[in-house]
Amino acid sequence: xxxxxxxxxxxxxxxxxxxxxxxxxxxxxxxxxxxxxxxxxxxxxxxxxxxxxxxxxxxxxxxxxxxxxxxxxxxxxxxxxxxxxxxxxxxxxxxxxxxxxxxxxxxxxxxxxxxxxxxxxxxxxxxxxxxxxxxxxxxxxxxxxxxxxxxxxxxxxxxxxxxxxxxxxxxxxxxxxxxxxxxxxxxxxxxxxxxxxxxxxxxxxxxxxxxxxxxxxxxxxxxxxxxxxxxxxxxxxxxxxxxxxxxxxxxxxxxxxxxxxxxxxxxxxxxxxxxxxxxxxxxxxxxxxxxxxxxxxxxxxxxxxxxxxxxxxxxxx
Amino acid sequence: xxxxxxxxxxxxxxxxxxxxxxxxxxxxxxxxxxxxxxxxxxxxxxxxxxxxxxxxxxxxxxxxxxxxxxxxxxxxxxxxxxxxxxxxxxxxxxxxxxxxxxxxxxxxxxxxxxxxxxxxxxxxxxxxxxxxxxxxxxxxxxxxxxxxxxxxxxxxxxxxxxxxxxxxxxxxxxxxxxxxxxxxxxxxxxxxxxxxxxxxxxxxxxxxxxxxxxxxxxxxxxxxxxxxxxxxxxxxxxxxxxxxxxxxxxxxxxxxxxxxxxxxxxxxxxxxxxxxxxxxxxxxxxxxxxxxxxxxxxxxxxxxxxxxxxxxxxxxxxxxxxxxxxxxxxxxxxxxxxxxxxxxxxxxxxxxxxxxxxxxxxxxxxxxxxxxxxxxxxxxxxxxxxxxxxxxxxxxxxxxxxxxxxxxxxxxxxxxxxxxx
Numbered sequence: 001x002x003x004x005x006x007x008x009x010x011x012x013x014x015x016x017x018x019x020x021x022x023x024x025x026x027x028x029x030x031x032x033x034x035x036x037x038x039x040x041x042x043x044x045x046x047x048x049x050x051x052x053x054x055x056x057x058x059x060x061x062x063x064x065x066x067x068x069x070x071x072x073x074x075x076x077x078x079x080x081x082x083x084x085x086x087x088x089x090x091x092x093x094x095x096x097x098x099x100x101x102x103x104x105x106x107x108x109x110x111x112x113x114x115x116x117x118x119x120x121x122x123x124x125x126x127x128x129x130x131x132x133x134x135x136x137x138x139x140x141x142x143x144x145x146x147x148x149x150x151x152x153x154x155x156x157x158x159x160x161x162x163x164x165x166x167x168x169x170x171x172x173x174x175x176x177x178x179x180x181x182x183x184x185x186x187x188x189x190x191x192x193x194x195x196x197x198x199x200x201x202x203x204x205x206x207x208x209x210x211x212x213x214x215x216x217x218x219x220x221x222x223x224x225x226x227x228x229x230x231x232x233x234x235x236x237x238x239x240x241x242x243x244x245x246x247x248x249x250x251x252x253x254x255x256x257x258x259x260x261x262x263x264x265x266x267x268x269x270x271x272x273x274x275x276x277x278x279x280x281x282x283x284x285x286x287x288x289x290x291x292x293x294x295x296x297x298x299x300x301x302x303x304x305x306x307x308x309x310x311x312x313x314x315x316x317x
Numbered sequence: 318x319x320x321x322x323x324x325x326x327x328x329x330x331x332x333x334x335x336x337x338x339x340x341x342x343x344x345x346x347x348x349x350x351x352x353x354x355x356x357x358x359x360x361x362x363x364x365x366x367x368x369x370x371x372x373x374x375x376x377x378x379x380x381x382x383x384x385x386x387x388x389x390x391x392x393x394x395x396x397x398x399x400x401x402x403x404x405x406x407x408x409x410x411x412x413x414x415x416x417x418x419x420x421x422x423x424x425x426x427x428x429x430x431x432x433x434x435x436x437x438x439x440x441x442x443x444x445x446x447x448x449x450x451x452x453x454x455x456x457x458x459x460x461x462x463x464x465x466x467x468x469x470x471x472x473x474x475x476x477x478x479x480x481x482x483x484x485x486x487x488x489x490x491x492x493x494x495x496x497x498x499x500x501x502x503x504x505x506x507x508x509x510x511x512x513x514x515x516x517x518x519x520x521x522x523x524x525x526x527x528x529x530x531x532x533x534x535x536x537x538x539x540x541x542x543x544x545x546x547x548x549x550x551x552x553x554x555x556x557x558x559x560x561x562x563x564x565x566x567x568x569x570x571x572x573x574x575x576x577x578x579x580x581x582x583x584x585x586x587x588x589x590x591x592x593x594x595x596x597x598x599x600x601x602x603x604x605x606x607x608x609x610x611x612x613x614x615x616x617x618x619x620x621x622x623x624x625x626x627x628x629x630x631x632x633x634x635x636x637x638x639x640x641x642x643x644x645x646x647x648x649x650x651x652x653x654x655x656x657x658x659x660x661x662x663x664x665x666x667x668x669x670x671x672x673x674x675x676x677x678x679x680x681x682x683x684x685x686x687x688x689x690x691x692x693x694x695x696x697x698x699x700x701x702x703x704x705x706x707x708x709x710x711x712x713x714x715x716x717x718x719x720x721x722x723x724x725x726x727x728x729x730x731x732x733x734x735x736x737x738x
Contacts, residue, residue: 066392067413067695153557154495154569176503176559177713261560263381264505264709279385280698282410 059288066282079289088265092273100250103189111197119205136195144259147188178266185256204238240309251298270294340630344400345374350587355654363640380507396627399634403446403621409694412440415623419444421635430659445623447642448659452618453686454515457578460600474605481553481576498553500566501579505709510701511616513708516542518614518687520607526690530736535726543718547711586655601675603682617686693738703728
């Protein structure tokens with residue numbers, strides 16, 4: 001949503017800066033037009049994203065309670081402290097980051113393999129490309145529920161297959177045991193989001209110029225060598241962007257956990273913690289504080305990733 | 318947006334002038350088994366009689382999630398819902414959002430209901446909801462399997478485990494490998510709080526927080542009870558039970574794959590329905606005692622109907638509540654779906670006793686059911702969550718009950734300092 005607007009705004013801004021005196025009237029007109037076109041979006045964003053966000057930040061400094069919202073009072077950092085001192089919060093932070101790292105790693109690896117396969121020319125490629133996208137098109141709640149039935153310990157198809165193949169001797173309770181349910185959640189997320197990764201990588205692959213590969217072939221590089229020394233370095237930029245997209249999504253995860261697991265603190269993401277505080281305990285203040293912390297954590301993580309990522313990119317250049 | 322909606326409503330009202338006085342009342346009434354259908358029949362019967370229309374709001378099956386949904390609607394002052402079905406543990410949490418129903422219900426009508434429930438629904442002198450049906454945990458068992466293997470219905474939980482194991486072993490030899498011994502509600506949600514409270518109380522371990530507000534959960538009897546059930550997981554009870562709600566447990570039992578099941582009364586008429594594979598093969602009894610010195614108990618459940626403070630038509634909504642909680646409607650619901658009435662005289666109704674044989678026998682269970690610690694008021698959900706997280710950890714093999722209950726106690730002490738909630 002926001003990405004297409006940023007380059008426009010950026011180019012409009014540089015447009016003002018570069019041609020200094022000469023075409024300034026035209027530049028100013030273009031800037032005005034740009035703002036004019038952006039205004040509705042900015043207004044809508046402020047209304048549906050800015051306002052709730054600001055309110056959440058405000059609530060995190062109060063002791064607001066759902067039973068009587070009018071009685072809420074400013075309490076400073078009291079609510080934030082309550083969250084930071086709660087060991088359960090740190091359990092959810094650990095769960096969320098573990099989930100994000102594991103699932104995004106798997107999605108990237110599998111997505112890369114699938115993209116490379118789909119990049120090759122073979123009959124029926126267009127059909128296959130479309131088919132790969134099906135899991136991505138299913139709403140998460142629906143796919144999580146679907147997998148929940150497949151993971152059921154007594155009548156689920158996963159246990160039936162594993163039992164039939166003799167890989168397990170008795171049915172596993174996939175969604176009940178904390179260890180297994182984490183694996184189940186990761187599996188569902190990987191199943192759902194790998195197509196997204198594959199598509200982004202495929203788009204990048206198709207931008208790569210054919211002649212580099214020809215040159216590599218003439219220089220005697222095999223397919224493996226040309227992948228590691230040509231494809232991968234050229235893909236780095238798009239890959240970093242795709243990964244950050246997925247990381248942001250994965251750190252905010254809520255629905256897969258909510259639908260698939262029991263809702264015990266053992267298997268709860270940060271967003272689940274915020275929900276529990278707000279709507280099960282009526283503690284809007286503490287819940288908002290944890291939501292703000294979630295926001296801050298993601299922002300910090302993204303900043304760190306961008307800094308580290310850019311340094312590496314510079315070295316490569 | 319509002320104007321557009323108002324316009325649409327106006328157009329709709331103009332185009333059908335004959336029903337211009339009819340109001341639409343929205344009710345949320347639950348989603349277990351056939352609950353929504355039975356509620357709809359009742360509400361529509363009223364609508365026809367009263368000349369209004371009713372609409373059902375869909376709700377999640379998990380009571381905790383229902384509460385979250387209502388909280389969001391009510392805190393926003395939404396008039397989208399008029400009549401809300403309230404759990405027996407909610408009055409302290411939601412009281413602010415409901416109207417006082419005393420003006421609509423004369424004293425003699427209220428006297429017909431179980432008095433403890435009426436008191437439970439009265440918060441600071443305000444009657445926020447009318448009792449609709451009451452619940453207590455029951456033990457369902459496969460009469461046919463017990464008879465086949467020469468076993469008697471158990472009187473203690475220990476016997477239950479032995480009987481279950483014996484039946485499962487014998488059936489396994491005969492080639493029935495799918496059968497499990499015992500299923501209950503083991504997912505970390507409100508249902509587990511209900512189940513675990515029954516275990517603890519039946520072993521003589523008290524009620525988490527006593528009626529004076531003191532935290533009592535950290536005691537050897539409570540630990541013994543929870544350890545006993547943790548020991549059942551993986552042999553008598555399948556591991557998957559740790560993710561079951563009511564319907565998950567009923568799914569296994571009703572397919573014929575479990576010997577015993579703990580569930581609420583609603584499962585009775587479903588287990589005996591025409592399309593049920595175990596129709597006529599089911600017995601039901603009070604929950605077993607926790608050992609020879611223990612007692613037979615069940616967690617008090619049950620639901621009430623309240624009218625939202627933000628309803629545009631509180632008087633009409635109260636009429637609907639009056640209809641649905643009346644003796645005739647409670648009887649109908651008990652007949653078709655075994656929802657236990659809250660009106661005492663119905664427990665002597667011959668027709669009802671025939672349809673639900675447990676009603677008469679288990680009258681005492683329903684009257685003496687163990688209440689959840691609602692003295693904790695608005696903090697009840699936090700207390701319940703801490704308790705069941707401790708229980709769930711023990712059931713999934715993370716530490717002994719004694720250690721986990723000590724942690725629960727420490728957390729509860731932070732919530733309610735010196736018995737103040």
